[in-house]
Amino acid sequence: MLSKIITLLIHLRRDVKEIPEILSFARKTSSSYKNSFMLNLCRSLWLKYKHNFSPKEYFYHGYLAPENFKDKKKEFISRKKLSEMQLKINPAGYKLLTEDKSYFHKFCKSANLPVSDFYGVYLRQFYGTDGSGNILNGEKKWQEYLSEKVNGGFVIKPINGAYGKSISAFTNTNGVIKDINGNTISAGNIFDLMNCDKKYKSFVIEKRLFACAKLSEMLGSDNLHTLRLITFANSAENAEILSAELKIVKGKNFAANIDFGSTGNLISQVDLNTGGLVNLIKCNQESGQNIFLDKIPSAGLNITEVFIPQFNEAKKLALNAAKIFLPIRYIGWDIAVTDEGVFLLEGNMYFDFPTSEEEYKKIRKKFAQIINDYNK
Amino acid sequence: MSIAKIILKLRHFKRDCGYVSELLKLSFSESTNYLNPPHKIFPHGLKLLFKYRFTPYFAKDLGILNPSTDIKLIEKLISRERFSEIQLKINPLEFTPLTENKGLFYHFCRLNKIPYPEVYAEYFKDSSGIIKDFNGIPKETDWIEWFENKSPDEIVIKPHLGVYGHGILPVKRLKNKLYDFSGKELLPDTIIDFMKNNKEFKSFVIQERLKAHKSLKLLTENENISSVRIVTLIDKNDDVKILYAAVKLVSGKNFIDNHERGSTGNVIALLDISNGEIQTAFCAADKLGKAGEVKFHPISGKEIIGVRIPMWSDLVNTVKFAALKFKPLRTAGWDAAVTDDGIKILEGNALFDPPNFFSKGRFIEKELLENQ
Numbered sequence: 001m002l003s004k005i006i007t008l009l010i011h012l013r014r015d016v017k018e019i020p021e022i023l024s025f026a027r028k029t030s031s032s033y034k035n036s037f038m039l040n041l042c043r044s045l046w047l048k049y050k051h052n053f054s055p056k057e058y059f060y061h062g063y064l065a066p067e068n069f070k071d072k073k074k075e076f077i078s079r080k081k082l083s084e085m086q087l088k089i090n091p092a093g094y095k096l097l098t099e100d101k102s103y104f105h106k107f108c109k110s111a112n113l114p115v116s117d118f119y120g121v122y123l124r125q126f127y128g129t130d131g132s133g134n135i136l137n138g139e140k141k142w143q144e145y146l147s148e149k150v151n152g153g154f155v156i157k158p159i160n161g162a163y164g165k166s167i168s169a170f171t172n173t174n175g176v177i178k179d180i181n182g183n184t185i186s187a188g189n190i191f192d193l194m195n196c197d198k199k200y201k202s203f204v205i206e207k208r209l210f211a212c213a214k215l216s217e218m219l220g221s222d223n224l225h226t227l228r229l230i231t232f233a234n235s236a237e238n239a240e241i242l243s244a245e246l247k248i249v250k251g252k253n254f255a256a257n258i259d260f261g262s263t264g265n266l267i268s269q270v271d272l273n274t275g276g277l278v279n280l281i282k283c284n285q286e287s288g289q290n291i292f293l294d295k296i297p298s299a300g301l302n303i304t305e306v307f308i309p310q311f312n313e314a315k316k317l318a319l320n321a322a323k324i325f326l327p328i329r330y331i332g333w334d335i336a337v338t339d340e341g342v343f344l345l346e347g348n349m350y351f352d353f354p355t356s357e358e359e360y361k362k363i364r365k366k367f368a369q370i371i372n373d374y375n376k
Numbered sequence: 377m378s379i380a381k382i383i384l385k386l387r388h389f390k391r392d393c394g395y396v397s398e399l400l401k402l403s404f405s406e407s408t409n410y411l412n413p414p415h416k417i418f419p420h421g422l423k424l425l426f427k428y429r430f431t432p433y434f435a436k437d438l439g440i441l442n443p444s445t446d447i448k449l450i451e452k453l454i455s456r457e458r459f460s461e462i463q464l465k466i467n468p469l470e471f472t473p474l475t476e477n478k479g480l481f482y483h484f485c486r487l488n489k490i491p492y493p494e495v496y497a498e499y500f501k502d503s504s505g506i507i508k509d510f511n512g513i514p515k516e517t518d519w520i521e522w523f524e525n526k527s528p529d530e531i532v533i534k535p536h537l538g539v540y541g542h543g544i545l546p547v548k549r550l551k552n553k554l555y556d557f558s559g560k561e562l563l564p565d566t567i568i569d570f571m572k573n574n575k576e577f578k579s580f581v582i583q584e585r586l587k588a589h590k591s592l593k594l595l596t597e598n599e600n601i602s603s604v605r606i607v608t609l610i611d612k613n614d615d616v617k618i619l620y621a622a623v624k625l626v627s628g629k630n631f632i633d634n635h636e637r638g639s640t641g642n643v644i645a646l647l648d649i650s651n652g653e654i655q656t657a658f659c660a661a662d663k664l665g666k667a668g669e670v671k672f673h674p675i676s677g678k679e680i681i682g683v684r685i686p687m688w689s690d691l692v693n694t695v696k697f698a699a700l701k702f703k704p705l706r707t708a709g710w711d712a713a714v715t716d717d718g719i720k721i722l723e724g725n726a727l728f729d730p731p732n733f734f735s736k737g738r739f740i741e742k743e744l745l746e747n748q
Contacts, residue, residue, distance in 0.1 A: 002390045006383055013379040089513070091503040093477055093536055093579055102470070110487035110701075121704070126468040133703030134614065159470070202470060235511045324487075327479070327498050327506040329513070370513065 021055040022048070029064040040064055052080040060260030060283075077364070083350050088371050090328045090349040097325060098347040101159045101204045111324045114317065114343045116336070117207035119150050121159065122194045124201040139191055146187040146205075147175050153208030156190070158200035162348075164255030164263075166200050168193060169208050180254055211249075212339045214309045220298030223249040226256040226345060227270070227314055227335040230354070230363060231322035232370075234329075239322035241315055242366060243359050244270035246277065246308060251298065258283055258355065266293070268303065269356040275311025277303040279356050290355070314342045321347065330367070395425055399432040402441060410442040417443055424450070429457040438732055454737035459730040462741055465748040466609070467705045467726045475708060475724035478581050479536045488701045491694060491720050493713070494584040496531060497522070499571045501578045516568065523547075523554065523564035530585035533567070535577035543577045545570055546585060558629075586722075588626075589714045591686045597676040598626045601713045603722055604647070604685060606692070607731065607740060608699040610706040611747055616696040619707075619743055620736050621647040623654065623685060627675050643670060645680055646734045652688030654680050658733065687714055694719045702726075707744060 026040040033040075047058040057078060062068050077085070096103045108115040120136065122128040127137045130149070136142050153171045161167065169180045170190065179185050194203045209224055216222035226247045233239040247256035248266040258265055260283060269278040280293045280303045295302055308314070318333045321344060325331060332351025336343045353360045399421040403414035410417060420443035424430040428450060435441040440450050464472075475481055485492040497507040504513040507522055514522070527549075535543040546557045547567060554562040571580050587599045596602055607620040625643040645657035657680045659670040671681050685691065695710045698721055702708065709728025713720045730737035 002386060002393070006386050006390070009379055009383050009386070013383070016379070087503060089504050091479075091498075091500045091579060093479055093500070096473055096480065097483075100470070103474070107484065107487065110484065123468050123470055126464075126470075129704045135612075135704070135706075235506075235509070238511055327500075327504075329504060373513070373515075 018048075018055055025055055025059040025064065029059070033064070033066055035066065043069060052078040054079060056260060076360070077353075079352070082353065085367060085371060086330060086350055089330050089367075094328050095349060097328060098331060098349045099160055101157055101161075101346070102202070104347055105204065105206070107325075108321070108344055111321075113321050113324065114341060115206075116209050116343050116345070119154055119205040119207065120145070122156075122203045122205065124195060139188070139195075142191045143187040146190055147172065147177065150205065153210075154205055155208045156194060156203050156205050158197070159202040159204050161200060163259055164257035166197055166203075167255055169254055171208075180252075209336045209338050209343060209345075212309055212337050215337055218299060218301055218306050219248050219296055221249045221251065221253075223252075223254055224256060224336050224345075225249055227308060227311075227337060228351075228354075229315065229318040229333045229335060230330070230351065231318050231333065232330055232366070233322040233326050236323050236326055239319045241272060241318060243354050243363055244272050244275075244315075245354050245356070245359070246270050248280075248296070266297075267355045269354070269359050270308060270311075272315075275308040277306045277308075279358070281355055283355070290357070308337060310337050310342050317342050317344065395431055396422075399425065402432050402436055406436065406441060410444070412443050417441065429455040431456065452735055452738060453732045454730045454741055456729060459737065459741065460727055462744050462748075463707060463727055466707045466744050471702075471705050472726040474702060474705065475726045477536050478534060478538070478723070479579070481724055482581065482583075484702075485698070485721060488698075490698045490701060491718060493532075493586050493720050493722065495581055496528060496584070497582040498536075499533075499580045499582065501572055501574070503579075519568055520564040523567050527582070528584070531582055532585045533571065533580050533582050535574070536579045536581055538577060543574065543580075548585070586713045586715050586720055589686050589716055592625075592714060595676060595678055595680070595683060596625050596627065596673060598628070598630065600626045600630065601715075601722070602626050603711045603713055604652075604691060605728075605731075606695045606710045606712065607728065608695060608708055608710065609743060609747060610699060610703065614700075616699045617743075618649045618692065618695075619740050620731050620734075621649045621652070622731065622734070623647055625657075625673065625680070627659075627673070643673065643680065644733060646736075647685060652685035652691070654683045654685075656734065657681065685714060687719060691719050694721065698724065706747075 022044050026037055026044050029040045030037040043064055044055065044058065047053045047063055048055065053063065058064060061076060097107055098104055102121045105115055105118050109118070118131045120128055120130045122142070127135055128142065129135055130145060136145050151172050153169065155167060155169045158166045170185065171178050177185050177187060177190065210222050211225050215225060219225055228245045228247060229241055230243040231239050231241050246268045247258065248268065249256045250264040250266065253263055253265055256265055257263055258267055266280055266282050268280040270276070271278050282291045282293055296306065314335045314337060317335065321333060322331060325347060328349050330349065332348040334345040336345050353363050399418060403417040403421060406417060407414050421432055421435065421441055424435045424440065425432065430440065432441065434456055438453060440453065473480060474484060479498055482492050482495050497505065499505045507514050507518070510518065529549040531547050533545040533547065538544065547554055547562060548557065554564065556562055586601050588601050592602050593599050602623055602625045604621065604623045606618055609617045609619055611617055623645050625645060627642045630642055643657050643659045645654045647653065648655055657670050659668055659674055671679060673680055691712055691714060695712060698710060699708060702724060705726045709725040710721060711723040713722050731740065
């Protein structure tokens with residue numbers, strides 16, 4: 001009984017947090033589609049409780065649009081349902097290996113998989129450690145470490161963050177630390193940033209990577225464009241790549257995340273054989289519809305001319321990592337292609353399905369087939 | 377008050393209700409053993425719970441639930457709750473699953489070349505499992521086929537999150553039939569049912585069965601593993617210190633070496649950390665919960681005191697090597713097996729039990745506090 005009350009309270013807490021978003025999206029859509037607020041509110045609640053879509057999911061996928069409401073939701077699955085499906089293939093007990101960036105780093109290092117240099121982990125409720133696991137106990141130790149020992153570009157990421165949230169990048173030149181906009185910032189401010197973040201309590205600090213010169217030139221930004229490869233491991237000797245996408249950073253954006261189109265970044269399907277871009281997509285934040293582009297907006301290059309450098313090395317790395325990370329079978333890898341080689345940025349066992357509709361359907365079909373075979 | 381705080385308070389209330397109900401049951405069930413009425417045991421248990429933070433079953437296992445226990449003895453011991461708090465000042469909570477989940481633990485040992493018992497397969501109730509050398513996701517028929525014909529002749533099935541030897545199923549094949557170690561025949565279906573319908577655990581690791589080093593086999597007259605528990609602490613200079621070492625000697629036909637306050641009949645013996653020599657040993661507890669000191673193994677009759685654990689320096693070096701690999705965890709209790717093929721690390725425990733048995737809990741508490 002007490003357990004049930006606790007569960008109910010947890011659900012209530014989550015739902016209460018979503019009320020403003022639900023109301024705001026219902027209001028926005030009623031003015032865009034010229035229909036009643038109550039109708040949109042009812043549709044919102046139906047999508048949320050019947051199909052488990054989060055308010056952001058149904059709004060940015062355009063499910064509240066009258067023409068989409070009836071059919072489109074059948075093609076896509078909610079993040080929640082997708083996670084349930086993924087857990088049938090990927091054991092929950094292993095989620096720390098991919099969902100916690102400090103574990104991910106530790107395991108990749110142990111397996112000799114290339115990852116960026118690890119400078120440390122900050123744990124608010126405990127202390128933190130430097131890259132070798134030595135304790136940095138207290139604010140003063142952290143300040144000394146950040147200003148004296150962490151040189152060059154570095155990135156701070158929440159250990160269990162997703163979608164590029166709460167990521168910051170800095171450069172330390174002879175003890176002078178600057179943020180991504182070139183403003184000087186003290187080591188104490190960086191410590192405060194980690195210590196006062198409202199959502200996350202633990203962060204990893206790692207070397208900042210830049211896109212390789214060739215890719216930067218083609219895509220018009222040297223920030224990190226991220227290659228997403230989805231792999232499936234049959235055994236420790238046999239794995240396959242199912243899909244490839246490239247997340248392209250727009251202008252001065254630091255992270256390549258799409259976030260329902262809010263970042264302005266682009267995403268492109270990648271031909272698995274050639275590494276060439278296939279369908280370049282810009283997500284329209286208002287309608288939720290994908291817009292297909294022929295050219296890279298910032299560089300003006302036609303997408304048929306863009307081939308990802310070191311694509312074969314990236315594929316080899318993902319396949320190798322997939323075999324090592326078994327019993328997690330399905331993983332979405334984020335890979336950085338740099339002048340120093342390819343590096344694993346992240347592995348995601350709860351990865352989102354590809355943005356391009358064609359790839360989405362392909363992966364969904366494969367997923368359903370595996371679950372079906374397994375259940376036979 | 378925020379919903380989060382209400383949830384937290386309710387969780388604590390639920391936990392405390394559970395303890396009080398356990399205590400109530402124990403007050404009646406232990407009344408005859410302790411020669412004390414329930415109305416004396418219950419308030420004594422409440423005092424242990426709320427003042428010293430000993431949970432009822434932990435207090436019973438330590439033999440201090442009896443209201444006649446000398447208060448000085450109680451104060452020499454340390455509760456698991458208090459000990460965990462100290463451990464979490466040394467070990468970041470975020471990293472404790474690295475040792476508490478056997479799947480992650482063995483995976484990490486493999487990547488870091490720490491010797492461990494070979495893992496043949498992993499079974500998950502709610503997810504796809506994995507069988508070594510099997511291509512794809514094994515279905516139930518594949519599991520049956522594997523247990524029946526392809527699995528090694530001797531295997532051990534352990535829950536990923538098991539403790540105190542609970543939920544372990546050893547299996548051996550004899551003339552194409554499968555048996556557990558008590559000699560009961562098992563069908564592959566029965567083994568799968570054991571994992572699939574297990575109420576306590578959701579996932580299992582299926583691994584190599586290890587056999588004790590010949591000298592330990594002679595001492596115990598049992599080929600099953602008598603594991604060595606070594607508690608390590610990485611100090612501020614990055615040196616690995618050994619704080620405590622003990623060996624659990626299996627007895628009779630036992631497969632598992634857990635002592636459980638003597639209820640299993642196994643022996644627990646304190647080791648000299650400089651050379652691995654047995655100093656003192658305890659066996660079964662009496663009705664009052666007091667364990668009896670022994671000098672001879674209860675089954676073989678051989679003298680225990682003074683016996684040295686074979687390959688002691690290899691064992692210490694392996695444990696120290698493992699301890700450094702598991703940083704930022706800085707203290708752990710390692711269970712290691714000494715076999716004819718060398719040392720194998722069976723388990724690491726970032727939240728190990730306080731070794732109250734030899735009154736070492738307070739000593740380790742002091743060391744940990746000095747090094748936090």
